[in-house]
Amino acid sequence: MLFEVKILGSCSATPVYNRHPSAQLLNIDQHFYLIDCGESTQFQLNRYKVKFNKIDHVFITHLHGDHYLGLIGLISSMHLHGRIKDLHLYGPPGLDEIIIVQMRYSETFLKYKINFHELNTEKRETIIDTSMLTVETIPLQHRIKCCGFLFREKPKKRRINKEMLPANILLQEIAKLKSGEDIFNEDGSLKYKNEAVTLPPKKSRSFAYCTDTIYTESFLHQITGIDLLYHESTFLKDLTLRAKETYHSTAEEAATIALKAGVEKLIIGHFSSRYKDLQPLLSEARETFPNTFLAIEGDTFSIPEE
């Protein structure tokens, strides 16, 4: 089963050097989650041959234009591509008003329904909870209401070790074994010791998307030990003051969060337009957290299942 993040946009507010504003596509077993949707996201989806209507969930961190201005165009193109199934949209208060006013003036009547889930960006909330996955908000500290998102696969069942399994096992016994139970004979004696005939569950993978934010450890506990963290890194550390003033982070600060949270891998992005060359940002982050990568558009970060 896939669990991978594709970078669609990597720049901060002023687009330069052919970089595009924030957008990432999370693919969990062919379920597609779009996180942020800066201007041109639909063009980036075209570029990477992603069919718009595979996306059923869109998450918007905050209402600065570089994080949502591509949304209206995408919603409209989904409609023109014949969408009829619901779209779930998660975002701060006001996003619905922004959409509605534009639909009203364009006299657009969508053939599908948008379920808008208004987020309280100031507290941690579970906004999706299925048998496979939870998605939680991560309160962030930016100039306006803003939250990140934590995607976490649910614990998986143990796997049957086919080599160890007798041929005459019953289906209901397999189900019990997958749930971690031992199997007993009618007289109460042990028939199959679970660990003897099963393998541990596959890994439950996790990804957190944290932008835009000033350096804050307030969400460290929430992302501790996750597999993949995207943390904004708008500036180099020589501009720490500028980062603080604008409620952004430096590469070193992103790496410090990754280190303190003990995550497996860090992606940095949301690069200021002052940096044509991104290597200094990468080098700075790697000094603190070596397993850091740049959010390069088109790159995909996969988390293996085991």
Added chain:
Amino acid sequence: MLFEVKILGSCSATPVYNRHPSAQLLNIDQHFYLIDCGESTQFQLNRYKVKFNKIDHVFITHLHGDHYLGLIGLISSMHLHGRIKDLHLYGPPGLDEIIIVQMRYSETFLKYKINFHELNTEKRETIIDTSMLTVETIPLQHRIKCCGFLFREKPKKRRINKEMLPANILLQEIAKLKSGEDIFNEDGSLKYKNEAVTLPPKKSRSFAYCTDTIYTESFLHQITGIDLLYHESTFLKDLTLRAKETYHSTAEEAATIALKAGVEKLIIGHFSSRYKDLQPLLSEARETFPNTFLAIEGDTFSIPEE
């Protein structure tokens, strides 16, 4: 003096084949007029190395997303690029509300002023009138309120024919000659016959931008004899019925307008996503109006001054 139109976007509502939605940049002697501003226009301006803050006037035909969704991003980028001079924005009712609601939620306070000129799209109005230029609206017939724009240079002064001019001519005499007057001696006798010492004025050039619209001859009188007409051509004529239903035009219809209005040159654009190859649209139009060209992004159409 330059008078040239650069194509920034050429597609209709669904962007495909790396085409972008409607936007054109008119450059009259280094005064820049942006006409429509579909999503990604700021990226297209970057691509063609146009500095955003050279643009002082933006014209929006109507509030379908493919004609204005790039505006908020451009307005924001102008701000981030340090703009302080006013921006003049011309568009249908509602455009101001769309901008204001988004500025409010992003808590953006622009360092420059937007002068919004609300258009009555149902009647011909002169919206700019300077010593050099007039801009008029062209009422169009689309599904929602929509108008085109006619840019026309003012009549120019006659030019002094330096070869014919005596060395001792007075400055005020030159001014009179440029205005077409003859020069008389104090005794009332003719000193300089205007036509003997001047050349005719340079050409006053004109460009009309007509999209989106169903085929209508209602504005023919307004664009008669102009140099350059951009007329939408969403479909081929085998889809005339579809064009009528959606209030768009075919290539043949665009060419018929150009022919009947006796314009010099026609550009067709706003191509439906069904046409990967645009040559059939060009061929169809050229059957009726040979001097037709495709709106290819990056192409520039110059009108010479003489």
